[in-house]
């Protein structure tokens with residue numbers, strides 16, 4: 167028997183969880199289907215050994231790369247999706263990112279909407295996810311219609327010193343906008359305890375603004391909103407005309423179940439959503455559901471990212487390191503007129519995490535020593551949409567991710583710029599300029615050295631646009647070819663910008679939520 171709902175949402179992460187929350191008050195019957203379970207609350211949530219070295223909560227799924235080699239993706243299936251593990255750096259895309267931008271490596275195409283159209287939803291998403299930040303310090307900060315509701319998370323002394331050094335050099339360092347429920351004026355009652363296992367870890371005390379804590383759990387208080395966990399959506403079937411999704415085929419507890427809904431929203435993450443549409447090919451949609459354009463699965467982007475450790479003879483005792491960022495080189499510099507990207511931090515690395523990433527060991531250092539003395543930078547440059555960087559399925563239906571890096575010169579320039587900046591730090595009172603030993607690259611990918619496995623920032627595989635020949639979704643993120651099918655995860659991005667993607671996914675889900683409320687008459 168097929169059970170019918172007003173809306174089915176597939177995937178409970180940044181996109182799906184936020185949309186579920188937006189629609190729950192409508193009184194419409196909404197079903198959220200999530201392939202994973204709740205991440206268990208246990209001490210291992212905060213164990214870098216369990217999380218980073220052993221990959222306790224990561225999927226064991228095996229994909230293939232374009233050469234047919236096995237690929238173990240660094241991604242998580244559970245209620246809240248990857249936001250359970252994210253660093254909660256919640257950035258708006260820059261206003262210019264919505265237009266066309268020329269990069270050294272090619273063109274970053276324009277979005278089919280302006281920043282001004284997205285702005286109200288950014289504000290709503292920042293308020294919903296309780297972002298802590300400060301407007302107007304970041305030189306590339308786009309205009310906002312309202313302030314953050316909470317002031318920025320403070321720097322610890324070593325990070326403040328670095329910020330002062332950058333400012334002394336004429337740069338404009340700023341506080342990372344963060345979704346952590348930290349009250350620094352009243353640490354005694356603060357939900358967040360400011361720990362060193364935030365980025366990459368679930369929050370044991372539910373003080374990180376993730377999609378489960380902020381959206382899914384509160385939405386479930388509405389009797390019309392339901393969640394099924396362990397519900398893997400295998401396929402979507404259509405009506406005879408191909409214009410409607412008629413059945414959602416789910417594998418759950420070893421059984422096959424079918425559901426249907428007036429509106430079906432796919433939000434399984436950019437790779438799994440593309441795979442689901444490709445798996446759902448039928449006579450009316452021979453190349454995959456909603457894929458007359460042949461763009462589904464193409465233009466995969468994941469950002470050009472590096473973790474760079476700056477080693478000093480002086481230790482870095484910072485607990486919560488991810489508070490400082492630099493966007494001075496986002497659009498280029500006086501001697502290189504192309505966008506370079508964004509400089510910020512990862513959570514403080516420790517020896518277990520380093521062991522998982524198999525870094526190059528600096529001469530004369532151990533991993534423990536490196537971890538105690540490093541500043542651990544996160545550098546992001548824009549990944550440009552290439553139709554040959556794509557998700558496909560192999561004959562057994564397994565995910566294949568083919569990818570050739572691009573725009574790498576921008577990233578090299580960004581790295582070189584940071585290297586120069588680090589040489590100009592304040593003389594240390596103990597070691598003088600000899601204190602700063604230099605930058606060492608580290609692969610972040612757990613237990614292996616395949617950079618492609620780092621799919622944390624996946625986006626772009628089901629792009630939205632005005633032309634059905636070159637996009638799969640219209641501006642409301644509805645499939646051009648299937649009237650009741652929407653996609654609200656990171657798939658819809660036509661370009662990836664160079665800031666973290668989650669806030670844009672959340673804001674867009676709120677935007678699509680308004681459209682669906684109007685469509686449902688709710």
Ligand SMILES: Cc1cc2nc3c(=O)[nH]c(=O)nc-3n(C[C@H](O)[C@H](O)[C@H](O)COP(=O)(O)OP(=O)(O)OC[C@H]3O[C@@H](n4cnc5c(N)ncnc54)[C@H](O)[C@@H]3O)c2cc1C
Pocket residue numbers: 176177178179180181182199200201202240241242243244245246247248249251252253254255256257365366367397398399400433434435436438439442622623624654655656657666667668669671
């Ligand atoms: C370690 C880490 C740190 C990060 N830090 C940041 C950060 O600081 N700032 C930032 O902006 N971003 C960050 N990100 C990225 C951010 O988490 C993602 O951009 C965001 O979660 C993507 O949202 P989504 O809705 O597209 O997909 P997801 O959040 O991945 O949600 C997809 C959901 O769909 C479910 N699903 C998949 N397939 C199926 C299926 N067939 N049937 C049913 N359910 C399915 C999955 O289990 C998952 O719950 C980080 C990611 C990681 C892994």
Ligand code: SF4
Pocket residue numbers: 346347357358359360361362363364365368369370371372373374375486
């Ligand atoms: S307590 Fe705060 S810093 Fe620690 S994981 Fe939770 S939100 Fe992050």
